[in-house]
Every structure is written in C-alpha cells, then in structure tokens.
Amino acid sequence: MRQVAVSGLHKAFGVHPVLTGVDLEVPAGSLTAILGPSGSGKTTLLRLLAGFERADAGTISIGDALVDGPGVHLAPERRRIGYVPQEGSLFPHLTVEANVGFGLPARERRGGKVTSMLEAVGLGGLGRRYPHQLSGGQQQRVALARALAIEPAVVLLDEPFASLDAHLRASIRADVHEIFRRAGTTAVLVTHDQDEALSMADQVAALRDGKIAQCGTPEDLYSRPADAALASFSGDANLLEGVLNGHVVKTLLGELPLDPAAATGGGDQVTVLIRPEQIDLEPNDGGITARVTAYGYHGHDTVVHVRPEHDAEGRTIIVRVAGGHHLSIGSPVTLRARGPVFAWPRD
Amino acid sequence: MAAGTLTEQAVVAARRPRRPVALLTVSYLVAAVLALPLVFLLIEAHGVGWSELAHLIFRPLTGMLLWNTVRLTVVVTVACAVLGTGAAWCVERTDLPGRRVWAVLVVVPLAIPDFVVSFGWNSLWTWAHGFRGAVIVMTLAVYPLVYLPVAASLRSADPGQEEVARSLGSGRVRTFVRITLGQAKGAILGGCLLVALVLLAEYGAFEILGYQTFTTEIFTEFNGYSFAASCALSLVLVLLSLLVLAGEGMLRGRGRVARSGPMAQRISPPQQLGWTRWPVLALFAALVLAALGVPVGSAVYWMAEGLPPALSGGANVSLLNAAGHTALYGGAAAALGTVMAFPVALLAIRHSGRMRYFLERSTYLVLGMPGVVIAFALSYFTERYAAGFGYGTAMLLIVCYAIMFFPLALVGVKASLVRAPVSLDEMARSLGQRRLAVLGRVTVRLAGPGLVAAFCLVFLSAVTELTATLLLIPTGTQTLATQFWAYESNLSYSQAAPFALVMIIIAAVPSYVLGRFFNRPAQARG
Numbered sequence: 084m085r086q087v088a089v090s091g092l093h094k095a096f097g098v099h100p101v102l103t104g105v106d107l108e109v110p111a112g113s114l115t116a117i118l119g120p121s122g123s124g125k126t127t128l129l130r131l132l133a134g135f136e137r138a139d140a141g142t143i144s145i146g147d148a149l150v151d152g153p154g155v156h157l158a159p160e161r162r163r164i165g166y167v168p169q170e171g172s173l174f175p176h177l178t179v180e181a182n183v184g185f186g187l188p189a190r191e192r193r194g195g196k197v198t199s200m201l202e203a204v205g206l207g208g209l210g211r212r213y214p215h216q217l218s219g220g221q222q223q224r225v226a227l228a229r230a231l232a233i234e235p236a237v238v239l240l241d242e243p244f245a246s247l248d249a250h251l252r253a254s255i256r257a258d259v260h261e262i263f264r265r266a267g268t269t270a271v272l273v274t275h276d277q278d279e280a281l282s283m284a285d286q287v288a289a290l291r292d293g294k295i296a297q298c299g300t301p302e303d304l305y306s307r308p309a310d311a312a313l314a315s316f317s318g319d320a321n322l323l324e325g326v327l328n329g330h331v332v333k334t335l336l337g338e339l340p341l342d343p344a345a346a347t348g349g350g351d352q353v354t355v356l357i358r359p360e361q362i363d364l365e366p367n368d369g370g371i372t373a374r375v376t377a378y379g380y381h382g383h384d385t386v387v388h389v390r391p392e393h394d395a396e397g398r399t400i401i402v403r404v405a406g407g408h409h410l411s412i413g414s415p416v417t418l419r420a421r422g423p424v425f426a427w428p429r430d
Numbered sequence: 431m432a433a434g435t436l437t438e439q440a441v442v443a444a445r446r447p448r449r450p451v452a453l454l455t456v457s458y459l460v461a462a463v464l465a466l467p468l469v470f471l472l473i474e475a476h477g478v479g480w481s482e483l484a485h486l487i488f489r490p491l492t493g494m495l496l497w498n499t500v501r502l503t504v505v506v507t508v509a510c511a512v513l514g515t516g517a518a519w520c521v522e523r524t525d526l527p528g529r530r531v532w533a534v535l536v537v538v539p540l541a542i543p544d545f546v547v548s549f550g551w552n553s554l555w556t557w558a559h560g561f562r563g564a565v566i567v568m569t570l571a572v573y574p575l576v577y578l579p580v581a582a583s584l585r586s587a588d589p590g591q592e593e594v595a596r597s598l599g600s601g602r603v604r605t606f607v608r609i610t611l612g613q614a615k616g617a618i619l620g621g622c623l624l625v626a627l628v629l630l631a632e633y634g635a636f637e638i639l640g641y642q643t644f645t646t647e648i649f650t651e652f653n654g655y656s657f658a659a660s661c662a663l664s665l666v667l668v669l670l671s672l673l674v675l676a677g678e679g680m681l682r683g684r685g686r687v688a689r690s691g692p693m694a695q696r697i698s699p700p701q702q703l704g705w706t707r708w709p710v711l712a713l714f715a716a717l718v719l720a721a722l723g724v725p726v727g728s729a730v731y732w733m734a735e736g737l738p739p740a741l742s743g744g745a746n747v748s749l750l751n752a753a754g755h756t757a758l759y760g761g762a763a764a765a766l767g768t769v770m771a772f773p774v775a776l777l778a779i780r781h782s783g784r785m786r787y788f789l790e791r792s793t794y795l796v797l798g799m800p801g802v803v804i805a806f807a808l809s810y811f812t813e814r815y816a817a818g819f820g821y822g823t824a825m826l827l828i829v830c831y832a833i834m835f836f837p838l839a840l841v842g843v844k845a846s847l848v849r850a851p852v853s854l855d856e857m858a859r860s861l862g863q864r865r866l867a868v869l870g871r872v873t874v875r876l877a878g879p880g881l882v883a884a885f886c887l888v889f890l891s892a893v894t895e896l897t898a899t900l901l902l903i904p905t906g907t908q909t910l911a912t913q914f915w916a917y918e919s920n921l922s923y924s925q926a927a928p929f930a931l932v933m934i935i936i937a938a939v940p941s942y943v944l945g946r947f948f949n950r951p952a953q954a955r956g
Contacts, residue, residue, distance in 0.1 A: 135856050159859040166860040172853050176875050185871075186861030233861055 086111040086269040092141035103293035116280035119290035125273040134159035165230030165238040173214040180210035186233040200228040238270040325355035340422035348428040359403035370417035456773040470807035474661040486662035514576025522584040537945035539721035540574040541937035543894030545634030550725030563639040570721040576621030583617035627797035645800040671798030736924025756909040763831030764889035771839035797837040801898035827902040831892040838887040846880015886940030
C-alpha cells in the first residue's frame with residue numbers, strides 16, 4: 084500500500100524550473116531516500132510534500148487525502164507530517180520536553196508520551212535542558228522525537244545527519260532506522276550522500292534535472308543503474324567499451340558474463356559498468372598487467388588507480404580491495420575482473 | 431500542443447503562492463494612519479491655492495531656511511556617522527580598556543532630550559549658539575542612533591572575513607575600509623537616515639540655540655495661526671525628507687549580504703590598539719563628558735543654585751505629577767507604536783516585493799515631519815471626521831506619539847524579528863499549529879526581547895517630546911517636558927533643572943535596556 088503519491092509535480096522559482104514532472108510512490112512503512120546532487124531540487128520536493136511551498140502543477144496525496152492539486156492546497160498544519168530539517172530547528176526558547184510536546188494537544192504536553200518519546204530516541208532524563216545545552220547529535224534526536232510525537236502520516240527528513248561527525252552519523256543512522264522499523268514509520272529522506280541513501284533506504288529515488296531518473300531498491304540503483312551517469316552518481320564506476328557476444332561481453336579487462344537484467348537493445352556495441360570491488364589485484368599470475376598510478380588508503384579498504392599496460396588510450400581503472408596492503412606508485416599488478424557486469428547500448 | 435501549453439499556463443496561474451492578505455490589509459491600514467499628516471498638508475495646501483502657495487515658498491526666507499537646514503543636516507549626519515561608527519568599532523573590535531563600561535556610557539546620551547543638551551551647553555557657555563552650537567549639541571544628542579545599529583551589526587558580522595582579508599595581504603586600514611565598513615554599511619546608512627530625519631524635525635534645541643530651521647519657523651507660523659505659510663514650509667520639508675530617503679536608498683542599493691557557512695558566533699581576538707589606546711581613551715572620556723557630563727552637570731549646577739525654592743513642597747508635587755503623566759503617556763504610546771510596527775515589520779522581513787518595500791520606506795516620512803504638523807493633522811481629522819472625539823484628551827496625544835515615533839519602533843521590531851527565523855514558524859506549522867497559534871507560541875516569544883527594545887525606543891522619544899505635547903496635552907496637565915520648557919522660556923533655570931534631571935532618569939532606564947539588547951549577538955544558539 085502506498086502512503087505518499089506524487090504525480091507530474093512541477094515547481095519553478097521565477098523563471099528557473101526546479102522540478103519538471105516528478106512522479107514518486109512511497110510504500111507505507113518504508114523509508115524512501117531521494118538522492119540528488121546539491122541544487123537538484125531535493126529540498127524543494129520535500130518542502131512541497133510538507134506544504135511550505137505550493138506546486139505549480141501536479142498532485143500530491145498523503146494517505147487517502149489529496150493534499151496538493153488543481154485548486155487544492157492543504158495547509159502544513161493539517162497534513163500530519165513530521166518534518167526534521169537539516170539544522171534541527173529546535174525552538175530555542177523552549178526546553179527539550181516542551182519542544183517534543185509542541186505539536187501535542189495542551190493536556191498531553193507534560194506526561195508519559197513526551198517522556199517515552201525521549202526514551203525512544205535515547206535522551207531519557209534530558210527533558211529539562213534547553214537546546215543550546217545539547218550536542219548536535221542530541222539536538223537531531225530531539226527534532227526526531229518532536230516529529231514522531233504527533234504520530235505523523237509520514238516523516239520528512241532533510242539531510243538530517245549532514246552536520247554531524249562521521250562516527251556519530253553512522254550510529255544515529257542505525258538508531259533512526261531501528262526506531263522507524265519498530266514504529267512502522269513511513270519516511271522520506273533527502274540526501275546527497277549515496278552511502279546514506281543506500282544503507283538506510285528500502286527504496287532509493289535518484290533525482291536529476293527536476294525528474295526522478297530512477298527509483299528502485301538500493302541494490303538496483305547500485306548494480307543496475309538506468310544509465311552511465313547514474314552509475315557514477317551512486318558510487319565509483321569504471322565505464323568501459325565492450326563488445327557483446329551472446330551472454331558474454333568482451334572488455335579491456337577480459338571476457339565477462341553479462342547481467343541478465345541488462346537491456347542492451349540488440350546491438351553488440353555496449354558500455355560496460357564494472358564496480359571497483361568487482362576487480363581483484365593479484366601478485367602476478369598471468370591476468371591483465373597494469374601499473375599503480377595512485378593509491379588511497381582508508382583503513383577498511385584501499386582504492387587503487389591502475390593503468391593497464393597494453394591499453395593504447397591509457398585509461399585509468401579504479402580498483403577497491405578490502406583491507407590495506409601497501410603498494411608503491413609504479414609497481415606492477417595484475418587485474419582480474421569478476422562478473423556478472425551490467426551494460427547499456429553504446430551511443 | 432498549443433492547447434496543452436495553455437492549460438498548463440492556466441494551472442500555473444491559478445496556483446500562485448498565496449498573498450499574505452491579512453498582513454497586507456493591516457499594514458496598509460497602519461500606513462494610512464501614518465499618511466494622515468501628509469494628507470492634512472495636501473488638503474490645507476489645496477485650500478490655500480497653488481499660486482498663493484508658490485508665492486509663500488519662493489521668497490528669501492525659504493532660501494535662508496533651506497541653507498540653514500541643509501548645511502546643518504549634512505554636517506551633523508556626517509559627524510554622527512564618523513563618531514558613531516568609530517566608537518562602535520573601538521568598543522566591538524579592539525582591546526580598548528573598559529569596553530563594556532564604555533558600551534553603556536556612549537548609549538546613555540540617547541536618554542537626554544535634545545533641548546536639555548542644548549540648555550546644558552547654552553546656559554553655561556554663551557558661545558554655544560547658532561550654527562556652531564547646533565552642530566555640537568545635535569551631534570552629541572543623536573550620534574547613538576548610528577552607534578547602536580553599527581555596534582549590533584559589527585557584533586553579528588563574521589570577524590573571519592577580516593582575518594581572511596589580512597591573510598590575503600590587505601593591511602589594517604585597507605581591511606577596515608573594504609571589509610569592516612562594508613559589513614556595517616547598511617547599519618551606518620540606516621543610522622544616518624534616522625539622524626537626518628530627526629534633525630529635520632527638531633525644534634526645542636534649535637529654539638534654545640537661536641538657530642532657525644524649517645521646523646522652528648513652522649512652529650512659529652503655526653502658533654501665529656498663519657496656516658498657509660507653515661503649510662507651505664512643511665511641504666518643502668517633506669520634499670527634503672523624500673530626498674534624504676531617496677539618497678539613502680540609492681547609497682544602500684538593493685544588494686543583500688550573503689553569509690556562507692553556519693551562523694556560529696566565534697570570538698576572534700580583538701585588534702590591538704597599542705600606544706594609540708591612550709588617545710582613544712581620552713577621546714572616549716571627552717565624548718562622554720560632553721554628551722553626558724555637560725547636560726547632567728549643568729542641570730545639577732542650576733538646581734544647586736536655586737536650592738531652597740526648587741525643593742519647596744509645591745514644586746515637588748508638580749514634579750511628581752508631571753513625572754507620572756510623562757511615564758504614563760510614554761508607556762501607552764510605546765505599546766501602541768510597537769503593536770502598529772509589528773505587522774509592517776513582519777511584512778518587510780518575511781516577504782519581498784516592490785510594493786511592500788515602498789510601504790515600509792514611506793513610513794519613515796513621519797520621522798522628518800515636525801511634531802506640530804502631526805499634532806495639527808490629528809486635531810484637524812478628529813474635528814472634521816470624528817466630531818471632535820478624543821480631542822483634548824490624552825488619547826490623541828498618545829496616538830500622536832505613536833505616529834511620530836513609528837519608524838523607531840519599526841527599526842526595533844525588524845531587528846527583533848531577525849531572531850525569529852521563518853524556518854521555526856514552518857516547523858511549528860508542520861507540527862499542526864495554526865498561523866495565529868504559531869505567532870503567539872513562537873514568533874512573538876522569540877522576538878520578545880527585541881519588542882522590549884522597540885518599546886524602549888518609542889518610550890524614551892515620547893518622554894522627551896516637546897512640540898506636539900505643547901499642543902495636544904489635556905488642559906491643566908503638565909509633563910516634564912512642557913514644565914521644563916515653561917521654566918526655561920522664563921529663564922528660571924534653577925526651577926527648570928529638576929524637571930530635566932527627572933526626565934533624564936526616566937529615559938535612562940530604557941536606554942540602558944536598549945544598550946543591552948543591541949549588545950547581544952544577533953542569533954540565539956541552538
């Protein structure tokens with residue numbers, strides 16, 4: 084069952100079109116991430132869902148109700164949305180308790196509900212503090228508790244973790260995911276961080292040029308992107324020319340099996356996507372020889388840039404290997420790619 | 431294809447963002463009330479006839495008044511800009527010893543009525559007279575109007591920009607001119623606008639100093655009931671105010687200051703003054719002595735001169751009575767002015783648009799209008815259209831104050847609304863709160879301290895107002911200002927002095943609150 088449905092949504096600011104026909108469905112109880120680079124209109128889409136802006140054309144439904152459409156614009160306070168903006172936007176003049184209880188009827192503002200919401204986000208006992216006495220991560224948790232307290236039809240999150248430290252970000256993401264799963268919350272998360280989108284969402288919608296370019300599971304978006312540009316947007320990508328021969332595609336890195344889901348359109352000239360972790364580096368056992376041109380150590384993995392020796396065009400291939408073994412620039416390595424690989428017809 | 435485009439356009443047109451109808455309506459109403467004095471002038475002018483009016487305007491007297499008014503306005507405005515900006519920079523950005531004490535002392539002169547400052551100088555030294563006296567007195571009396579906004583803007587501006595400029599090889603002076611002045615430009619211009627308009631409308635100080643401007647002449651003509659002449663001169667004065675407004679608008683430009691990065695308040699180390707701290711300290715001491723010491727000192731001196739009669743029982747009762755009335759009228763006017771300014775400020779801060787810009791700017795016109803004109807306008811309209819309702823009561827005087835000092839309230843309320851960002855209003859609405867509930871539970875609460883500041887600004891101006899009070903005060907009642915004026919005009923300095931002192935004390939409280947408000951960082955953390 085779908086909880087939010089958006090169809091043909093248009094929005095321009097003056098002469099600048101921002102959204103040019105967005106279609107999106109958010110299943111009930113799921114977390115949908117809207118992934119897009121900065122300036123792609125993600126926040127505008129979220130603000131339209133919240134009712135802070137009016138659409139120029141198109142419709143938005145939340146639950147069974149049409150909230151935006153020709154002649155219809157439901158005010159934000161009547162949409163039952165839980166909004167968590169990037170900066171938290173806690174009311175600085177109110178305590179944590181009063182912030183969480185803000186949207187509740189007056190008799191419920193002090194009592195069990197507020198306390199249990201605070202405990203749910205791991206802030207039990209901090210109700211009497213003021214926002215400025217909390218850390219950034221704690222402020223975000225209060226903002227979340229405040230949004231969830233009104234039992235919203237959908238929670239809207241606008242890059243809520245962007246301002247947090249890396250380690251804090253990972254832990255709060257996991258917590259939020261767990262809180263949502265337990266409460267069966269429907270949520271829309273806007274982010275430019277593909278790591279965040281892929282790790283948190285049940286469904287990822289990639290926003291590009293004012294439209295949803297692709298919408299699917301995180302695995303779909305990463306392994307089977309709709310085109311080459313989306314492949315690069317959802318992670319590091321090696322895009323190589325290939326020649327198709329049945330279910331096998333011949334590339335610079337040898338012959339690899341083709342993903343059966345790839346629609347190559349009948350021709351044999353294709354562009355092949357090989358993710359960096361689909362390539363292994365081996366000491367020297369007769370694979371494709373290459374030399375290391377750059378080397379980035381990240382602890383849990385290492386990203387190596389190599390240049391195959393027999394490639395006349397001198398292309399750089401990105402390889403990701405688990406752990407970190409030291410390689411010096413210029414040292415020889417052997418590459419071995421693993422299929423299946425995804426491909427599109429080459430223009 | 432064409433049909434499709436048409437329907438799409440129709441849909442787009444039908445779904446324009448909603449205009450803030452209620453807010454616009456209330457704001458236009460306020461603007462209409464503020465326009466009453468101008469409407470009055472135009473009606474009077476029409477009655478006089480344009481040829482007679484031209485005859486009254488184009489005579490040597492007008493030329494003399496124009497020269498007097500313009501040269502004084504230009505010189506004092508520039509002096510206030512230099513003094514106010516320099517003092518604000520020293521207090522906010524350098525290691526001047528005793529900065530927090532100076533921050534209060536340089537604001538308090540705002541509490542001293544202009545005519546008390548001129549009385550202080552003029553009653554002690556006869557050379558403080560005419561143009562020279564007017565420049566000294568008015569600069570000392572109104573420079574805080576530049577100091578306050580500039581200090582606030584320097585405090586909230588990003589000091590990191592100065593550091594970046596220095597790191598890019600720009601010297602101390604160049605950095606001050608290119609970065610610091612740039613950051614404070616809007617505040618300096620805003621302060622200068624207030625100073626220029628206040629100068630155009632000043633009466634009491636110039637009367638004491640024997641300096642003739644449009645406003646003193648308008649007062650004299652009105653009192654002699656030559657309405658035609660005073661109306662003609664008032665129209666010229668309105669033109670001058672318009673010129674000032676247009677000039678400020680042109681200098682300001684339409685640009686907005688963008689700020690990148692989060693609004694975190696970072697304390698950066700103050701500029702080292704080094705050996706220059708001693709001359710700077712001496713200058714600050716001289717400023718406080720001249721602006722604060724002379725008027726207070728001379729009031730104390732004259733009071734001591736005539737001690738026995740000044741402290742007699744009857745005088746004390748009249749002093750208490752006058753103080754009570756002054757505080758009452760001032761408080762009511764300040765409340766009314768702040769309430770009137772709220773919708774207009776909300777419109778100006780939250781919504782853009784040419785119409786709204788002009789609406790907000792036009793309200794400044796009343797600041798440049800002499801109190802007598804506004805007072806006469808109000809009595810005219812109540813007599814004509816309200817069957818004299820409220821005439822001769824305190825109510826009319828309070829409304830008159832609220833109109834006169836509306837621009838000051840607007841400045842304060844606008845500054846306060848910056849502390850209540852729209853994002854928090856949106857947040858509250860997403861939590862199911864209706865517009866009015868949001869206003870009460872979020873916007874007004876956050877803007878609270880600033881609303882108090884706006885209240886104080888109007889209060890201390892109303893407490894020290896003279897000309898409109900003389901005309902509209904209920905018969906048999908006295909305020910501190912009218913009583914002071916009565917004694918001063920009789921040269922009974924020792925009897926006038928206690929009224930000046932009490933006036934300073936009453937006005938000092940709000941000016942201290944104002945100093946505190948503008949001293950705080952612009953954005954609450956969190």
